[in-house]
Amino acid sequence: MSEQLIEVVDQAGIVTLTINRPKALNALNSAVLTELDRLLGELQAREGLRAVLITGAGEKAFVAGADIAEMRDKTPEEARCFARQALATFKRLETLPVPTVALVNGFCLGGGCELALACDWAVASDNAIFGQPEVLLGVIPGFGGTQRLPRRVGPSMALDLCTTGRKVDAAEALRIGLVNRVMAQSELPAYVEELTKQLGGNGPAAVRAAKQAIHDGMDQDLESALALETSLFALCFAGDEQPEGMSAFVDKRKPNF
Ligand code: HXC
Numbered sequence: 001m002s003e004q005l006i007e008v009v010d011q012a013g014i015v016t017l018t019i020n021r022p023k024a025l026n027a028l029n030s031a032v033l034t035e036l037d038r039l040l041g042e043l044q045a046r047e048g049l050r051a052v053l054i055t056g057a058g059e060k061a062f063v064a065g066a067d068i069a070e071m072r073d074k075t076p077e078e079a080r081c082f083a084r085q086a087l088a089t090f091k092r093l094e095t096l097p098v099p100t101v102a103l104v105n106g107f108c109l110g111g112g113c114e115l116a117l118a119c120d121w122a123v124a125s126d127n128a129i130f131g132q133p134e135v136l137l138g139v140i141p142g143f144g145g146t147q148r149l150p151r152r153v154g155p156s157m158a159l160d161l162c163t164t165g166r167k168v169d170a171a172e173a174l175r176i177g178l179v180n181r182v183m184a185q186s187e188l189p190a191y192v193e194e195l196t197k198q199l200g201g202n203g204p205a206a207v208r209a210a211k212q213a214i215h216d217g218m219d220q221d222l223e224s225a226l227a228l229e230t231s232l233f234a235l236c237f238a239g240d241e242q243p244e245g246m247s248a249f250v251d252k253r254k255p256n257f
Contacts, residue, residue, distance in 0.1 A: 005035045007057070013050035013204075014196045015043060016103075018057050025064035026056040028111045028143075030085065037089040043096060050199045050207070052096055053192060054119060055103035056112075059185060062104040062128065063112025066143065083142035086111065090118035090144055095215075097208045099199065103188050104128045104179065109167075114143035117152055120211065122178065124170045125185035130178060133165040153177050203241035203257040209233075 007018040017039060019026040026032075043049055056062040066086070074082060093100055093115075102108075102116035104124040109131050116122045116130075124130075132145050140146060141162060150158035153176045161168065170182045183191060199207060209232045217225030236242050241257055248255035 005032050006039060008039060011192070011196055012200055013048045014053065014192070014199065015046075015049065015051070016053040016055065016192065018055050019063055020057040022056075022058035022061070024067065025061035025107055026058070026112070027064050027067040028086070028115070029067035029070045030082065033085055033089055037085075037092060040089065040092040040096065044092065048204075049096075049098050050204060051098050051195065052093070052100045053103055053195075054093075054100070054115065055105055055188070059106065061107040061112070062102065063109075063115055064107045065110030065112050065133075068137065079142070086114075086143040090115065093118045097211065098204075099207065099211060101195065103192070104130075105185055105188060110134055110141065110145075111143045114141055114145040114148065116178075117148035118144060121180045123181040123183065123188070123191055124173055124179040125188060126170050126182055127185060128170045128173065128179075128182075129167050130169075130173050131165065131167040132162045133167070135163060136165045201254075201257075203239075203245055203255070205239050205241050206236055206245075209236060 005020055007020050009016045009018075017036070019028070019032060021027060021029075021032065043052060066082075071079070071082065100119040102119040102122035104116055104122050106125065106127060107129050108116055108124070109129070110133060113130050113132055132141050132149065134140050134142075141149070146158070146162060149161065157176050160166070168176070168178070170179070173179045174182050181191075213229045213232045217228050220228065244257060245255045
């Protein structure tokens with residue numbers, strides 16, 4: 001790999017961002033966060049974008065946390081700024097109009113776990129290790145972990161993880177719903193291929209509408225959220241994907257979206 005802090009690969013609109021600080025287990029420092037924010041800003045407006053995947057360079061870590069050496073001497077005000085910088089960047093990631101997936105290929109701790117939680121879903125290699133070990137450092141999660149983790153795994157499990165700081169292996173991460181799938185590390189590239197094929201074959205506007213319905217609906221009461229779904233469902237019938245998709249089914253051929 002070159003010296004870029006984040007490597008970018010675009011395969012038919014499936015963009016993979018690889019955090020590239022393997023010597024520091026891809027720890028998130030200000031420079032990485034700034035670069036991630038810049039890249040996400042570019043992606044927000046990219047035509048033909050189908051999905052964004054995030055992973056870490058090397059075979060040992062996804063992201064082992066925020067950079068502890070950089071954080072050590074921060075004042076409370078500097079810590080607040082650092083957390084806000086990450087929160088804004090993670091919000092950008094979360095609100096991208098396409099599916100976002102964390103490919104967790106090793107240690108996924110602290111800010112790394114919070115980065116994975118800001119993605120729509122996560123898949124893990126079988127050597128992945130998760131945790132929110134901030135209390136071992138005398139702090140708490142500051143990149144959204146106390147809020148996104150309970151929404152993913154429930155408040156009781158989130159309290160367990162955030163107050164003990166214990167580590168969770170891939171099998172447990174799957175069991176508690178922190179990740180959707182576990183595979184051997186060597187199988188991650190094949191998963192990217194599979195996803196590229198699946199998402200590439202689906203109507204891109206429908207995929208975006210599904211994400212919007214779920215994300216925006218989660219912040220609303222059920223009745224309002226169901227009304228949102230109805231609006232987005234009806235809107236699908238105003239585009240050119242629905243006639244093509246349904247005609248293809250009736251004609252017994254593959255749709256061409
Ligand atoms: C800075 C880190 C780092 C981190 C690892 N490194 N994690 N540097 N910040 N979070 C560096 C090490 O200092 C070391 O550098 C190199 O990466 C390899 O790590 P080792 O510890 O030698 O590897 P190993 O013995 O295999 O242990 C792996 C590990 C351990 C278990 C993942 O590195 C570890 O516990 N890291 C910290 C995990 C953590 O506490 N994360 C949460 C951070 S707080 P050298 O130069 O010595 O080779 C956080 C808060 C977010 O994320 C919110 C903030 C607002």
